[in-house]
Amino acid sequence: MKLKMQAPRLLRNILAQIAESEVRYQRAPHSVSLIAASKSQSIEKIRNLYLAGQGSFGENYLQEALTKIEQLTDCDIEWHFIGLVQRNKTRKIAEHFSWVQSVDDETIAKRLNDQRPVSLPPLNVCIEVNIDRELTKSGVMPELLLPLLDYCVTLPRLSVRGLMAIPLTTDIPQQQSLSFQALHTLWKHCKAHMGDRGEHFDTLSMGMSADFNEAIKEGATMVRIGTALFGERK
C-alpha cells in the first residue's frame, strides 16, 4: 500500500519542479515533457506510475523491456528506447517502441527504417550526440551529426524528432551548463540546416534526475528521469 501512495507523490513532485523551471526560465508552459526512465524498475512500479498519470517510459535493455511491454499491454504506454542499440536487436525495437532516442549511425537508422512494421506510424527517432566527446560513450561525434541527419531524413519509416545526449558526469555546474548549451546550439544548427525537411524536428532530450532543472534552463523539451521518480535502482 505504501508503494501505491508513493508513486503519485514522487510524480507530482517532479511535475511541479518541471513546471516551476518552465516559469523560472521563461519556457512556455508544458513545453517540457517527462520520460520515466524505468530500467531495472519493477513492472508494479511502472504500473503504479502509469495509473498516477505518467504515459511515457524509457527502457535501455531490450530483453527486459520486452518482458515489461508484454505484461503491461493493458496500459496505453508510449515506450521509448533510450539505450545502446545493437544491430541484431533492431527488428524487435522497431516493432515494439514508439521512439528510439539513441540512433547514432547510418546502419542502425537504415535497419530501424526497413524493419518498422507498415501497420505502425513512422518510428520517432532522436540522434544521440556524444556532446563531450567521451571515448567510452555512444552517440555520434558533433562533426558527423549533419551527414547522419541528412541521411536519416531520407528514410520514410523514420520521423526525425531531435537530439539526445548524456553529458559528461561532473560536479561542476558550469561544465554541465556548457554541455547543455552546446547541445542546444547544435540543435538550432540542425533545425536551420534542415529547413522544410525538419518539420517534425522539435525535441531536445537532455536532463536526468540530478540535472533536469539545469537542462530545462538550457532549452530541454524532454527530460528522462529515473531515480528521482522511482527511487534507487535495484
Ligand SMILES: *Cc1c(COP(=O)(O)O)cnc(C)c1O
Ligand atoms: C538511466 C537513464 C536515465 C535516468 O537516469 P537517472 O539518473 O536515474 O534519472 C536517463 N537517460 C538515460 C539514457 C538513462 O540510461
